[in-house]
Amino acid sequence: MEIDKAIRESDDRRLKTKYNNAIYVIQRALALYSTEEVAFSFNGGKDSTVLLHLLRASFYLHKAGKDNFTEDPGAGEFTFPIRTIYFESPSAFPEINSFTYDTATTYKLQMDIIRLDFKSGLEALLRAKPIRAIFLGVRIGDPTAVGQEQFSPSSPGWPPFMRVNPILDWSYSDVWAFLLTCKVQYCSLYDQGYTSIGSINDTVPNSLLSVSNSSNGKEKFRPAYMLPDGRLERAGRVKKLSSWPLSAISNGVKNEDSHWKGKFTASVIAVGDEILFGTIENQMGSTLCRKIHSIGWAVSQLAVTRNDVDYVAEEVERRKSANDMVFMYGGFGPLPSDITLAGVAKAFGVRMMLQLPEGIAELLHHEQLRTPLIKCQNVVILSATNVGELDPEWHCLIELMRSNGSLVITEPFVSKRLETTLSYVEAAQPLSEISIKFPDIYIVVIVNQEMGLSSLLLKER
Numbered sequence: 001m002e003i004d005k006a007i008r009e010s011d012d013r014r015l016k017t018k019y020n021n022a023i024y025v026i027q028r029a030l031a032l033y034s035t036e037e038v039a040f041s042f043n044g045g046k047d048s049t050v051l052l053h054l055l056r057a058s059f060y061l062h063k064a065g066k067d068n069f070t071e072d073p074g075a076g077e078f079t080f081p082i083r084t085i086y087f088e089s090p091s092a093f094p095e096i097n098s099f100t101y102d103t104a105t106t107y108k109l110q111m112d113i114i115r116l117d118f119k120s121g122l123e124a125l126l127r128a129k130p131i132r133a134i135f136l137g138v139r140i141g142d143p144t145a146v147g148q149e150q151f152s153p154s155s156p157g158w159p160p161f162m163r164v165n166p167i168l169d170w171s172y173s174d175v176w177a178f179l180l181t182c183k184v185q186y187c188s189l190y191d192q193g194y195t196s197i198g199s200i201n202d203t204v205p206n207s208l209l210s211v212s213n214s215s216n217g218k219e220k221f222r223p224a225y226m227l228p229d230g231r232l233e234r235a236g237r238v239k240k241l242s243s244w245p246l247s248a249i250s251n252g253v254k255n256e257d258s259h260w261k262g263k264f265t266a267s268v269i270a271v272g273d274e275i276l277f278g279t280i281e282n283q284m285g286s287t288l289c290r291k292i293h294s295i296g297w298a299v300s301q302l303a304v305t306r307n308d309v310d311y312v313a314e315e316v317e318r319r320k321s322a323n324d325m326v327f328m329y330g331g332f333g334p335l336p337s338d339i340t341l342a343g344v345a346k347a348f349g350v351r352m353m354l355q356l357p358e359g360i361a362e363l364l365h366h367e368q369l370r371t372p373l374i375k376c377q378n379v380v381i382l383s384a385t386n387v388g389e390l391d392p393e394w395h396c397l398i399e400l401m402r403s404n405g406s407l408v409i410t411e412p413f414v415s416k417r418l419e420t421t422l423s424y425v426e427a428a429q430p431l432s433e434i435s436i437k438f439p440d441i442y443i444v445v446i447v448n449q450e451m452g453l454s455s456l457l458l459k460e461r
């Protein structure tokens, strides 16, 4: 078998060790799960291309170990037995799409094309098929590798399956040593200076591979395997605004809800038994909503949870993917009941290290704040415990995030407040007419017992 042979004949001892270890992880997984219970997540990227060939080699070795094994199947003669899944997105590079499809044909992959987001797609897959483990080409250093091991259960809030990461400990140069030693095809973009490939919206060739071309002034790039320092693999990823969903960056529209179309959305999560006991009012919540509105963002939810790690994790897990930003307060400090950070860590599937979620906690220092603010991807944890403390903290947060380009401040809504002494029922008719005639106006009705009724008419600028 060409892969196994190429590695055995190579004198690269490090590559041999990496190869043997990865094969061992795959064999362990195949001993734990039947072929029907595993899937391979393939996206035409270099890491998943490595994994494809490791899986092929594993199956060959598995078969070779059997008594009745005689021939060595060439690339086209051997049907790859594992269900392969590809999440195809409209923002994928055409070169990635065509390489993925061509590879599927060459190696006879039974490939399911999924046109849903990862989570919904996996939910549907696991409902339809008995999949229990999925092979991924995740490597240490990938943002998504944080907290993962070779066998890592899917994160809380995700459908239950085992993530199997056979090349987790491979470096960038190990990947290229393997692809070049085995002389296998890889996506053509890697020969044009791309070193790590996301979507067309967030990936450009790595400028560290640039070679100036004086003859026609056009920039040219060396191939990806020539990158001298693998730590700079992601230098071609265009800086995302913090780590917000790409949809929000590319077109300014995250939420498809017609009222909030065009707006960035945030969720607010308060952590506090004292609010749920009714001992204190949640004034911080309404103040924070006002502040968020004042920067032109929409608040999609204001939630209060118990001081309980699982409750917090579940809420954060749900809100972080549905919103551009999540703001949290309460449950933050030195007491045993201060579990907000542990809940955030659990939501991201990472451990706590030195009292912070490992690998994802960013400390935002500001000279006017005694302690730094904590940001974990798109979740900001505020330390303010009352409205008085919130004002300066918010001011510093906005200043910091604006200066590092991680916050887009848009025009606030234009709002008009109408007050009337009409009853709710009487006002319903004219308000419905307004909303039909002006669909871009969002109407909030406020019923006030003493003064009757008022309506807030909100419109985007």
Ligand SMILES: Cc1cc2nc3c(=O)[nH]c(=O)nc-3n(C[C@H](O)[C@H](O)[C@H](O)COP(=O)(O)O)c2cc1C
Pocket (backbone or CB within 6 Å): 041, 087, 118, 122, 134, 136, 143, 144, 153, 154, 155, 158, 163, 198, 348, 349
């Ligand atoms: C098969 C598969 C399983 C995944 N499982 C998880 C998971 O358990 N938890 C999680 O937070 N993300 C999971 N993801 C999402 C990835 O961590 C990550 O968001 C995705 O690969 C996109 O990375 P990118 O935003 O850098 O392109 C999974 C993705 C795939 C394809």
Ligand SMILES: Nc1ncnc2c1ncn2[C@@H]1O[C@H](COP(=O)(O)OP(=O)(O)OP(=O)(O)O)[C@@H](O)[C@H]1O
Pocket (backbone or CB within 6 Å): 041, 042, 043, 044, 045, 046, 047, 048, 049, 085, 086, 087, 088, 135, 136, 137, 138, 139, 142, 195, 196, 197, 198
């Ligand atoms: N759209 C997708 N469809 C299927 N699997 C995917 C998809 N995106 C990511 N994955 C899985 O996640 C792994 C890690 O993705 P990542 O982008 O880090 O690596 P890659 O795409 O293989 O290579 P590169 O780092 O060069 O982009 C992939 O190897 C693959 O297993």
Ligand SMILES: [Mg+2]
Pocket (backbone or CB within 6 Å): 043, 045, 196, 197, 198
């Ligand atoms: Mg990729």
